[in-house]
Amino acid sequence: MLDTPFNLVINGQPVGSAGRIDVIDPATGRPFAHCPLATIEQLDDAVAAARAAFPGWAATPIDARADALLRLGALIEENQADLAALLSREQGKPVKSAQGEIGGAVYWIRATAGLRPKVERIENPEGPVIEIHRKPLGVVGSITPWNFPVMIAIWHVIPALLAGNSVVLKPSPNTPLTTLRIGELASAVLPAGVFNVVTGDVEIGSGIARHPGIDKIVFTGSTGTGRAIMRDGAANLKRLTLELGGNDAAIVLSDADVDAIVPRLFSASFGNSGQICAAIKRLYVHESLYDTVAARLAELAAAAVVGPGDGADSQFGPLQNRRQYDYVRALAEDAKANGGRFLSGGEAPDGDGYFFPLSVLVDVSDGMRIVDEEQFGPILPVIRFSDPEDALARANRGENGLGGSVWSSDPGAAAALAMRLESGSAWVNDHSTISPLVPFGGAKQSGIGVEFGQHGLDEYTQIQTLRLPRG
Incomplete structure (x- = not known):
């Protein structure tokens, strides 16, 4: 003590x-x-x-x-x-x-x-x-x-x-x-x-x-x-x-540059072990890029070092408290029970502390708890879509409206879609970036x-x- x-x-x-x-x-x-x-x-x-x-x-x-x-x-x-x-x-x-x-x-x-x-x-x-x-x-x-x-x-x-x-x-x-x-x-x-x-x-x-x-x-x-x-x-x-609360959605369109966006998607999803109000909590990816984006994110997640705050190699820490740890574990188990498949993580390790690995989850959809609820932890559900209008409607579904983003090689088209997000902040090819001179609040x-x-x-x-x- x-x-x-x-x-x-x-x-x-x-x-x-x-x-x-x-x-x-x-x-x-x-x-x-x-x-x-x-x-x-x-x-x-x-x-x-x-x-x-x-x-x-x-x-x-x-x-x-x-x-x-x-x-x-x-x-x-x-x-x-x-x-x-x-x-x-x-x-x-x-x-x-x-x-x-x-x-x-x-x-x-x-x-x-x-x-x-x-x-x-x-x-x-x-x-x-x-x-x-x-x-x-x-x-x-x-x-x-x-x-x-x-x-x-x-x-x-x-x-x-x-x-x-x-x-x-x-x-x-x-x-x-x-x-x-x-x-x-x-x-x-x-x-x-x-x-x-x-x-x-x-x-x-x-x-x-x-x-x-x-x-x-x-x-x-x-x-x-x-x-x-x-x-x-x-x-x-x-x-x-x-x-x-926020349950921020990010929409990856079919023309997005995968090599350019995956590291930024990863950072915007898993920073502070996912314990950020405006982190990406739901990632909607066009079917033409779905498998590639999910696999690349899973590679980064699997390579990440999760450990104690004073660990020399630690890149990500534990969940902050027992209540949040139990909640994230319950969401993971519910996702598995409903057909979700973890490409990385998904299981808490044995031992002390509230550690949960960075986890990328596929084969999930709206209506599952992991998509509909704000997980506030290191699990990223990746959701397939074919029609951008459908992705937008799904992103806007629900009571939350803190932030949202659209990812594309055409910033103008992405901005037009982002402006239709029902969120207090909207980003193009970025997410959760804030600054002290730019107003931030929720819808x-x-x-x-x-x-x-x-x-x-x-x-x-x-x-x-x-x-x-x-x-």
């Missing part, structure tokens, strides 16, 4: 708690650390601290707020090695991938800190001067998942703080430790109460959703939990940004609102219309 203590961060101070949570190493399935279990009273304390800090932070010039966030980014960068080692241990991803997540978070902070709310003016030559300003909302509650605990926390927190809000953040109880460390670093550069971190499970998450002192919630996670947050937040009309049941860029910053503000006499 790690000897270093972990604490809540409330009003700029480390705070302990009588209760605690075991944090599991997914490579062994055993606890390796503890973190405090916050009480509802401590959540109330965090919200009270955030409310008290809000007026002063909102009144701080935005350039000064941005400078403070840049200093936080510099502190995270200075501590990158230690943070990455801790992140790898609690999340399971290889250390190199964890270093990439920490570095990506720093990059995101720096890009986001350059954004500024815009003042719009309505032309009204004969009437009053009309300006549309954007003002901070108040206290933002952030609830983050376990797949990218640091990166997603940064996605939530940095634009909220830049816009002038204060924040209470709850990380996943599966991966709380690195986020707590970042909360400690933030206390060195932000005023007390501006950024608070509390840990807990359902009780604390529901408490945030219901809390009358929280004005907005930003949540990344399952659609079911998003619906519960929306219901509980209705009591005080909380603003919401919800990035929810249908995959979310409400967007993150990133100017549109994402606006989500943390309230419009105020100002009418001024002319002259």
